[in-house]
Amino acid sequence: NAGVTQTPKFQVLKTGQSMTLQCAQDMNHEYMSWYRQDPGMGLRLIHYSVGAGITDQGEVPNGYNVSRSTTEDFPLRLLSAAPSQTSVYFCASSYFIGGVGNEQFFGPGTRLTVL
Amino acid sequence: TQLLEQSPQFLSIQEGENLTVYCNSSSVFSSLQWYRQEPGEGPVLLVTVVTGGEVKKLKRLTFQFGDARKDSSLHITAAQPGDTGLYLCAGGGGATNKLIFGTGTLLAVQP
Numbered sequence: 411n412a413g414v415t416q417t418p419k420f421q422v423l424k425t426g427q428s429m430t431l432q433c434a435q436d437m438n439h440e441y442m443s444w445y446r447q448d449p450g451m452g453l454r455l456i457h458y459s460v461g462a463g464i465t466d467q468g469e470v471p472n473g474y475n476v477s478r479s480t481t482e483d484f485p486l487r488l489l490s491a492a493p494s495q496t497s498v499y500f501c502a503s504s505y506f507i508g509g510v511g512n513e514q515f516f517g518p519g520t521r522l523t524v525l
Numbered sequence: 526t527q528l529l530e531q532s533p534q535f536l537s538i539q540e541g542e543n544l545t546v547y548c549n550s551s552s553v554f555s556s557l558q559w560y561r562q563e564p565g566e567g568p569v570l571l572v573t574v575v576t577g578g579e580v581k582k583l584k585r586l587t588f589q590f591g592d593a594r595k596d597s598s599l600h601i602t603a604a605q606p607g608d609t610g611l612y613l614c615a616g617g618g619g620a621t622n623k624l625i626f627g628t629g630t631l632l633a634v635q636p
Binding site for chain 1: 567613615623625628
């Protein structure tokens with residue numbers, strides 16, 4: 411049982427390049443989400459999904475796209491990287507039981523630098 | 526926009542001291558969670574509180590949810606170096622399961 415896995419662990423991009431951050435979970439969780447973590451700002455929600463084929467925007471969605479074709483995978487696409495997207499990105503998953511905070515299981519993170 | 530402010534932002538204490546971390550919002554949350562994050566890793570859940578006024582204890586850690594469900598506190602008794610890390614509160618639940626994270630408190634416990 412690997413939990414939540416993320417690849418790559420580190421990435422350096424040039425401004426304007428695109429890339430996809432991969433996230434996969436093997437716990438059959440309905441809910442998956444992407445966060446970015448910047449110093450002094452905690453974790454900010456980028457996009458989330460409550461099931462395959464369903465995605466929605468979080469607090470900071472601009473510049474990012476997501477899709478959810480399977481329960482297991484939730485990739486995050488950077489369309490045209492900008493230095494402001496330099497951050498640590500975390501993927502998380504949980505069961506989806508509305509009305510109560512459900513334990514989020516986090517991946518180890520991807521450290522992205524945009525030059 | 527819902528915001529969760531944590532205080533203090535940084536805390537450096539000696540082993541054996543007690544401390545309290547606060548998490549405050551102007552919004553009401555259906556639940557409040559506390560996570561701990563160690564360097565290079567993702568956050569890990571410590572506790573979830575769902576009832577106003579609820580108090581939960583986890584060994585030397587005591588968590589309280591405010592009566593109005595707008596704030597929470599984390600108290601650590603006799604801190605140990607192993608308590609070092611980033612503590613994050615997160616409010617949410619609701620129909621969409623979205624979590625709003627606080628700004629974080631970085632705790633360093635010196636031996």
